[in-house]
Amino acid sequence: MHEMSLAQNVREIIEQAARDQGFSQVKTVWLEIGRLSCVEQEAMRFCFSAAMQGSVAEDAQLEIIDTPGRGLCPKCSHEAEIENVYDACSQCGSYGLQLVAGDAMRVKELEVV
Amino acid sequence: MCLTCGCGSDEVLIRGRKLMNRPKAPVSFRLHRVEAKIAEDTQRIVKLEQDILHKNDRHAQGNRELFKQHGMLALNLVSSPGSGKTTLLVRTLQALQGRYPLAVIEGDQQTEQDADRIRATGVPAVQINTGKGCHLDAQMIERALPEMPLPEGGMLFIENVGNLVCPAGFDLGEFAKVVVLSVTEGEDKPLKYPDMFRAAELMLLNKCDLLPYLTFDVELAETYARRVNPDIRIIRLSAVSGEGMDAWLSWLEAQHLG
Known part of the structure; x- marks a missing residue:
């Protein structure tokens, strides 16, 4: 389950920010997790609480900003929301859509004390 | 409130x-x-906008620069367990030995068995045991590199942990990911595990010598792989019978030159 190592990365990012910006407690963590990223949101929630034990974000609330996937058709340039990376273009039926959004995995912001 | x-x-x-x-x-x-x-x-809001894989990507970039400095072609071999990656790698090393300096990094949760199989060919190998970890990351590679003589001007093969999910997201600094799919698996693997097939530049369809005994639809598997990744190169081969190995070796030589 790679969500655990990703959650540990989140912890390192938060702890670095705590040192840089001088805060001692994190109340809320906003993560942007694209629907087409390699993260299963429920697994991330589970791993997040385990990975934050003993850190400044131990009791932090996790808020996941769930961004839908968007694909750009290389043939007809139509851009639309997609469910899977292998979806066909909803306008012309071509495959091989270029992913333009929905694969991000980012620590967006923190509410800190 | x-x-x-x-x-x-x-x-x-x-x-x-x-x-x-x-x-x-x-x-x-x-x-x-x-x-x-x-x-x-x-209470205040701290804006970070930081990629979760930022640290891994930084280590990967360091590895990539090191590979470039030493003129090494580094490849990341990924597949599900049992696709025949290690056998394919052994046959590949035997074919390339004497022509290129070679080295291997083996990733498995446990045991030195794969590294032992590689070392039996005379090629240096470092085994990384990830314990409970399901993939190699760039920092593991960075730490493994000083443990072996670098194949200056040659090729480094990194055999990832057998897993079609997790290794897809982790850049190791490699030139390309090569995904091995064997015909004893389902032809719909590219659709079931699209991230991996999207991340790979080359798909090796292994164990093709077994096709007469199976119902595996090669055309369908390739269609699915191209649906996920229209640019993917595909080579049909068998590490055991040797069919298709020439195309794979030619691909390696072309990447090494390129």
Whole structure:
């Protein structure tokens, strides 16, 4: 389950920010997790609480900003929301859509004390 | 809502998003006003916008630069367990030995068995045991590299942990990911595990010598792989019978030159 190592990365990012910006407690963590990223949101929630034990974000609330996937058709340039990376273009039926959004995995912001 | 005990409204919204749920307490909101005011003053929002894989990507970039400095072609071999990666790698090393300096990094949760199989060919190999980890990351590679003689001007093969999910997201600094799919698996693997087939530049369809005994639809598997990744190169081969190995070796030589 790679969500655990990703959650540990989140912890390192938060702890670095705590040192840089001088805060001692994190109340809320906003993560942007694209629907087409390699993260299963429920697994991330589970791993997040385990990975934050003993850190400044131990009791932090996790808020996941769930961004839908968007694909750009290389043939007809139509851009639309997609469910899977292998979806066909909803306008012309071509495959091989270029992913333009929905694969991000980012620590967006923190509410800190 | 009172930030101390949650009396008052039952949720806090920040930019329309729920902040936290707390049980309603049967105490007066007024009692906690002063404390809440202090908490409000010290609470703030820190914007980070930092990629979760940022640290891995930084190590990967360091590896990539090192590979370039030493003129090494580094490839990341990925597949499900049992696709025949190690056998394919052994045959590949035997074919390339004497023509290129070679080295291998083996990733498995446990045992030195794969590294032992590689070392039996005379090629240096370092085994990384990830314990409970399901993939190699760039820092593991960075730490493994000083453990072996670098194949200056040659090729480094990194055999990832057998797993079609997790290794897809982790850049190791390699020139390319090569995904091995064997015909004893389902032809719909590219659709079931699209991230991996999207991340790979080359798909090796292994164990093709077994096709006469199977119902595996090669055309369909290739269609699915191209649906996920229209640019993917595909080579049909068998590490055991040797068919298709020339195309794979030619691909390696072309990447090494390129």
